[in-house]
Amino acid sequence: MTLSDRAKVRSPWILHFDTGSCNGCDLEVWALLSPKYDVERFGMVNKANPKHADILLITGPVTKKCEERLRNLYDQTPEPKLVIACGDCASTGAPFTDCYNHNHGVNNVIPVDVFVPGCACRPEAIIDAVLLAIGKWKEMSNDLPEEYGPEPDHEVRP
Amino acid sequence: MTPTAQVITSLVLLVAAPLAVGVLLGVDRKLTARMQNRVGPPILQPFYDILKLLGKRRSLLNSGQVCFAQCCLLFQLLALAVLVFGGDLLVVFFLSSAGSVFLVLGAFSANSPFSQMGAQRELLQVLAYEPVLFIVIMAVGFDQRTFLAAQIDRMLLAPLFLAFIALIPVLIIKLQKSPYDIATAHTELVSGPHIEYSGPYLAVVELAHWLEIAVLLGILSLFWYDPNIWVSIAGKATLILVAWFVVMIIDNVTARLVRKRMVSFTLSFGFTLVALNLILLHYVLPGVGL
Numbered sequence: 118m119t120l121s122d123r124a125k126v127r128s129p130w131i132l133h134f135d136t137g138s139c140n141g142c143d144l145e146v147w148a149l150l151s152p153k154y155d156v157e158r159f160g161m162v163n164k165a166n167p168k169h170a171d172i173l174l175i176t177g178p179v180t181k182k183c184e185e186r187l188r189n190l191y192d193q194t195p196e197p198k199l200v201i202a203c204g205d206c207a208s209t210g211a212p213f214t215d216c217y218n219h220n221h222g223v224n225n226v227i228p229v230d231v232f233v234p235g236c237a238c239r240p241e242a243i244i245d246a247v248l249l250a251i252g253k254w255k256e257m258s259n260d261l262p263e264e265y266g267p268e269p270d271h272e273v274r275p
Numbered sequence: 276m277t278p279t280a281q282v283i284t285s286l287v288l289l290v291a292a293p294l295a296v297g298v299l300l301g302v303d304r305k306l307t308a309r310m311q312n313r314v315g316p317p318i319l320q321p322f323y324d325i326l327k328l329l330g331k332r333r334s335l336l337n338s339g340q341v342c343f344a345q346c347c348l349l350f351q352l353l354a355l356a357v358l359v360f361g362g363d364l365l366v367v368f369f370l371s372s373a374g375s376v377f378l379v380l381g382a383f384s385a386n387s388p389f390s391q392m393g394a395q396r397e398l399l400q401v402l403a404y405e406p407v408l409f410i411v412i413m414a415v416g417f418d419q420r421t422f423l424a425a426q427i428d429r430m431l432l433a434p435l436f437l438a439f440i441a442l443i444p445v446l447i448i449k450l451q452k453s454p455y456d457i458a459t460a461h462t463e464l465v466s467g468p469h470i471e472y473s474g475p476y477l478a479v480v481e482l483a484h485w486l487e488i489a490v491l492l493g494i495l496s497l498f499w500y501d502p503n504i505w506v507s508i509a510g511k512a513t514l515i516l517v518a519w520f521v522v523m524i525i526d527n528v529t530a531r532l533v534r535k536r537m538v539s540f541t542l543s544f545g546f547t548l549v550a551l552n553l554i555l556l557h558y559v560l561p562g563v564g565l
Contacts, residue, residue, distance in 0.1 A: 124326030127317070155313040157304075160320055166465045168334075168473035171327070195474045196332040 125197075126251045128160040132170035132194070136187055137219060138177030141237030142204035146174050148240045156244060159251075167193040172250055173200045174243070175229075178210035179220040191227045197257055199230045199250040203243055208232040288359040292489040293482070297321045300485070303450075303523055310527050325481060331474035336385050343381030344472060344479045350374035351486035358493045361425025364412045368405075371490045374483060375401050381480075382468035393467025396458040396534060403455075403538045404445040407545030408494075411438045414549050415497070418556070424497060431498040432514070437552035439498050441545040442491075443525075446518055448541070449491050451484075452526035455537045492519075 133146050149156045150163055164170050167190045179187055191200070202223040205211040210221035223229050230253055231246045301318040308315025317323075335341050354370035357363065375397070382394035416422045418434055432439060448455045458467040472480050495518055496511035532540075 120326065122330075124323040125330055127323040128320065128327040130324075152311060152313045155308070155315070157308060157316050158314040160316050160323055164466070165461070166470055168471065169466065169469075169477060171331075195334050 122255070126255050129172045129199075129247060129251055129254075130162050130164045130170050131172045131174050131247075132164060132167055132190065133174045133176070134187065134190055136175060136177035136183040136207070136223070137180035138204065138206060142176035142207070145237050145240050146176065146203060146243060149243060154240050154244065156247070159244075159247070161247065167191075168195065170194050171198060171254075172247060173198065174203050175200060175223045176203045176207050178206040178213050178216075179223055179226050181218050181220070184220055184226050187223070187226050197254060199254055200227055201231045201233060201243070201246050201250055202229045203233045203246075204238045205234060205236040208234060212236070282360075285359045285361070289356055292355060292359065292493065293485045296485045296489045296492070297325075299519060300488075303519070306523060307527060310523075321485075325478050328478035328481070329475050333474055333476070335476060336471055339384045340381050340471065341476055341479075343377045343384060344476055344483070347374045347377040347381065348479050348483040348486065350377060351483045351490065354490045355486050355493065358424055358490060361423060364415065364422045364424055364494070364497075367424075367490060367494070368409060368412055371487060372401070372405055374487060375405075378468055378480065378483065382471070385471035387471055389464050390468065390471045393458050393464050393470060396460075396464070397468045399534050399538060400448050400455070400458055403541040404448045407441055407541055407549075408445050408491075410546060410549050411435075411442055412494070414438045414553060417553070427497055427500060430500050434556055435498065435552055437548040437555075439495070441548040442495060443518065443521060444541045444544060446491060446495070446522050447525060448537070449488055450519075450522055450526075452522055454525070454529040454532040455541070456531060457534050457537055460531060 133143070135143050148154055149161070161172075167173075171194075173191065173194060175187065177183070191198075200223065202208045206213070207223045210216075210219060213219055214221070220226050224232075231250045233242050233246045235242055298318065298321075300321045301316070304320060305315040305318055350370050351374040354367045354374065357370060358367045379394045379397045379401070382390045382397065385391075412422070414435055415427070415431060415438070418431065419427050419429065421427070444455065448457075451459045458464070459469065460467065464470070469477060469480055492515050496515055499507065499510035499514050501507040501510055
């Protein structure tokens with residue numbers, strides 16, 4: 118493992134996006150930054166900016182209104198990037214099954230790498246998911262150009 | 276020292292100074308975390324961040340944006356080079372200012388409201404700290420009768436103590452610390468002028484920032500001089516560490532102020548202290564026989 122590969126997994130910058138969550142999972146995501154859980158010890162920083170982010174923490178079932186915005190954020194994040202669906206809503210849209218106005222989970226809009234169960238998901242589970250995602254990132258980092266293919270050909274708004 | 280040894284020392288300094296700034300930034304993050312009762316990231320975290328950014332995919336909005344970022348890095352590097360080779364302090368100042376202006380131009384080149392606002396606030400910061408830094412350098416030149424860093428051969432801290440204190444708000448602004456983290460205000464502008472840079476280009480902007488800090492710390496270190504080189508080095512390092520620690524404490528006990536107060540406080544505080552210092556040094560102290 119080269120130095121740059123080792124460095125990569127030590128600095129996962131996160132972007133948190135709420136796609137219609139009840140705020141339960143959002144509170145748990147924010148709890149990660151508090152002194153009790155302190156995810157900065159893993160180098161995680163909440164950047165609140167897709168262009169700086171590596172890991173997208175998505176909560177909520179992705180309402181139809183949010184779909185385009187989520188795609189936009191995903192497209193703006195430079196590769197390699199990972200998506201974590203936080204909570205039952207983000208994983209399956211569980212409490213809202215058969216509702217007409219949402220997408221039944223993040224996976225139906227953008228590819229998800231790790232699902233975190235729970236309503237709301239526990240902060241410990243989110244930390245675990247991030248570490249799992251980092252493990253996945255380690256594997257993919259060596260053959261980046263082949264794995265990701267060409268740049269997206271549709272327009273990405275600044 | 277022979278001329279060859281001098282050149283080698285300067286080259287080593289040119290490489291070591293930004294690396295030292297990286298380590299200091301890591302220590303800063305660790306200590307800040309400890310002050311907030313957190314564990315905090317490893318000391319080498321800033322290096323991990325830069326290396327990770329370099330490995331990410333390139334994406335840019337326009338080629339001008341990237342060109343401005345690279346010019347910013349180049350000018351800060353030139354400023355540091357002139358400083359470590361013992362050149363003219365005014366040239367160092369103007370090169371470093373040009374670097375800051377390129378960062379602003381890069382932020383203006385992106386058609387995004389956050390980037391535009393960040394650029395305007397960065398300009399306001401430049402307006403706040405540059406006159407103070409300039410007047411301090413003028414005071415140093417007035418006291419030493421030279422602007423060449425290599426020819427400063429007296430202790431500056433004692434005669435120009437108040438001018439040194441005037442540089443603390445400048446250091447706060449340059450280190451993007453509260454109460455004056457106006458341009459990169461995380462909760463308002465996300466990351467201001469840096470917002471539209473990503474991947475390797477963000478690493479370039481970040482490195483330029485390290486160099487900018489290295490230039491300012493270099494100017495701070497000129498305030499200590501001792502004929503014995505080891506005493507001199509120890510004194511300079513202590514001076515930098517003490518100044519940085521004071522800034523860190525201020526960062527942790529204050530909240531962000533509005534833009535107007537940054538400009539008015541930095542300018543009035545800086546000018547008053549430097550003027551007071553020069554009046555004391557040239558009129559009052561000789562008058563009472565000191």
